Amino acid sequence: MEQKSFGEKLLGVWNTRTIVTVAIGAALFGVLMNYGSIPIFTNTSLTTAMIVPVVVGAMFGPVPAAVAAGVGNTIADLIGGWGMYPAWSVANAVASLFIGALPLYGAYITEGKFDVKHMIIYVVCVIIGNAIAFGVVAQVLTVVLEGGDMNVSLLQGVYASVGNILVECVIGIPVIKLLANRYASRTNLTEEN
Amino acid sequence: MNNRFVINYTPGPTFLHKLTGFTKVALFLVMTAAIISTFDIRILIPLLLINVAEVISMKPNYKPIIIMFLITFVTVTLIGNVMLFVVSPAAGLNNVGAEHILWQSGRFYLSKEFLWYIFVVFIKRTASFASVMAFALATTPSEFASGLNKCGFPYKVCTIVSLAYRTIPDIANDFINIRNSMMMRGLELTGKKVSLWKKLKNTVILLVPMIFTAFGKVGNIANAMDLRGYGKNKKRTWYAEHEASKGDRIVRILTLVLLLLTIYYVVMYRFINPWPAKFWCPWLQPEEIQHINIFDTLFFMKWFKK
Known part of the structure; x- marks a missing residue:
């Protein structure tokens, strides 16, 4: 098995396959933003779109995940037509950098590697990523670009990140596990030392 | 739809x-x-x-x-x-x-x-x-991609944008089909009496086939693009421009x-x-x-x- 350098793990390898995956991820992000929300009460719902950077990150690394989430959110804004919120697109991309960092700590989904140690690191990454993205990045950009009020946007940020953390952990972990099992069952090769 | x-x-x-x-x-x-x-x-x-x-x-x-x-x-x-x-x-x-x-x-x-x-x-x-x-x-979508490229964005990013745009109706159709067939088999996704935990668990069941269907297309599209020489040169021209x-x-x-x-x-x-x-x-x-x-x-x- 060839060993990848840190930079390659971070950036991903930008061949045609990566590009198509990121594009389809972005499209899926847009579709899930529009259709795939889980209603909790009237008027509030969880979006399942943040599962996309988890999957793309698991396969190709954090930067492809961030591009998929950023482009996906922009496209979702364009088709959903609720206006452009560049602050939230950037925040989602920043959060995805952390969420999609699975290969950096050795969770190679395509080789079927995802165990309890990776799960714990994953949850920590998810929480840190959401805190930075929706606690800092989104707030600064909202105030600078849109002139929104920081208190309201902070409350929305807390709400969004709690929802995201819930989706990324409760839905994300089983999905990654299933993906890993599926990839593992496809190959009968074992690593030789 | x-x-x-x-x-x-x-x-x-x-x-x-x-x-x-x-x-x-x-x-x-x-x-x-x-x-x-x-x-x-x-x-x-x-x-x-x-x-x-x-x-x-x-x-x-x-x-x-x-x-x-x-x-x-x-x-x-x-x-x-x-x-x-x-x-x-x-x-x-x-x-x-x-x-x-x-x-x-x-x-x-x-x-x-x-x-x-x-x-x-x-x-x-x-x-x-x-x-x-x-x-x-x-x-x-094609105009969007060609325009972005002419504004100085690398063409691989532009391809992502236009490809994503182009596949959205397909993926939306797939999503709606999968959701409807899952709901027909009795998977509760939106009901008011279902608890949040149950909804989240059911969403996993819904999303897994969705992810496999969507990313299953990747191999075909990527091979088709490779066969046509995508990504060989540093620049590309656009049909839409x-x-x-x-x-x-x-x-x-x-x-x-x-x-x-x-x-x-x-x-x-x-x-x-x-x-x-x-x-x-x-x-x-x-x-x-x-x-x-x-x-x-x-x-x-x-x-x-x-």
């Missing part, structure tokens, strides 16, 4: 539709920059009118646009402003710089400046909404003028000679305005100051 989307996949007949991708993307980027750069209603209203005129000139199907506008209005403007009123009634003071109180009850109060702040933010959001609509209605017409030149010049005006405005009125508060307000003189540090307005800061 497709009525919900405003994306345009076929080139239309009107003047704006016929422009090249580069012109449309450049106009959209400059327009967005102009709307973001200012909080001054004297500039926002003309920008809003230009964008509304653009939308009207394309003779679109108004129904989805109006529905979207109403949804945005209810969720962002109505609910957002009620929240704003409850959480920080001082938003007027913080952003406009003064307070003339109209009504007060306990810690809640309504000031003239608060209403002005809401109004300006609403105009700004609507202008941004109109510019997004104008762009989404005028541009096909045609020669600039007379209309293109006019719009490009107008875009350039708008860009220069925006830069002039930002340099002149945001840095060299700024209005003392963030928002311009017709009934306030510059001397009346108080300076508020934005970090002092955060509700949790007072816990640290004891």
